[in-house]
Amino acid sequence: MDLFHHKQRVEKKRKENSVFFKRLKKEKPKVLDKLIHPIHEDVFANTDCLKCANCCKTTSPLFTDKDIQRISRYLKIRPSEFVDRYLRIDEDSDYVLQSVPCFFLSEDNYCSIYEVRPKACKEYPHTDRIKQYQLLKLTEKNINICPAVFEIAERLKLEL
Ligand code: SF4
């Protein structure tokens, strides 16, 4: 899936997805986790993130204090230096990247700090977490970024 095609698909389904997620947010179906987790597994078993990296190219993860400690230790620099060099504080008072694509994304789409990457990167796009009904706003937003989430939403629509 090329990213230009992804954008076109997202636009085509924007209205339909907006109606679908509005309904889900209202109904908060109890079966959501049970339905979405196997779909997530299946979609990601057939997704090659190294051919995409759109999340790392277009959005910043949040960096927790623990992330900052761990990554700066790995880079052998002081946490304050790490913050000065790479991070800024956003409107929600969270640490995020100063700019995207991520500084740690290599040309071949590998993450140069993969072993110590932020928790938010490890968990992205969060469709295998519990209590999915609490994450519907985020999942709907991530359709714009992540071809796998787009696919997950399409499959979910067939079930709900
Ligand atoms: S945007 Fe989705 S499919 Fe693309 S690299 Fe990120 S998680 Fe993988």
Ligand code: SF4
């Ligand atoms: S830290 Fe690694 S996984 Fe996270 S956004 Fe940057 S390149 Fe991607």
